[in-house]
Ligand SMILES: [Zn+2]
């Protein structure tokens with residue numbers, strides 16, 4: 210089941226508040242989707258579709274989400290500038306509060322608006338972005354580029370005189 214067709218990837222991960230089970234009456238809902246990296250329309254993330262699994266429930270208008278995200282994304286090595294694939298898994302909880310018009314804002318929480326739609330995509334984008342290494346390296350011992358001729362030393366020594 211690893212090789213799912215890419216066509217099955219979705220671009221949205223939105224939940225309508227009145228369709229989310231209320232903890233006081235029911236248990237949580239679980240979801241499992243393959244989220245296309247194209248869902249992040251700012252182009253900040255490229256690579257294989259993300260595997261997103263989780264649970265969602267609410268208590269009144271407060272929505273509780275747990276997600277586990279598996280990613281395999283393209284990154285540029287800071288030393289040799291080659292594109293390589295970084296894999297990782299993030300697990301996180303979030304609490305989405307309803308944003309009341311003209312009311313209080315809650316900077317420490319995720320929020321959703323008057324349309325009653327909880328969109329998980331921006332939150333998942335942040336999760337993955339903060340999980341990615343700040344200084345990506347294609348390998349721990351990547352030798353990088355020659356400071357003189359700029360050749361990629363990973364592909365072998367350049368012709369510059371040593372020393
Ligand atoms: Zn490198």
Ligand SMILES: [Zn+2]
Pocket residue numbers: 355356357358359360367368369
């Ligand atoms: Zn050189």
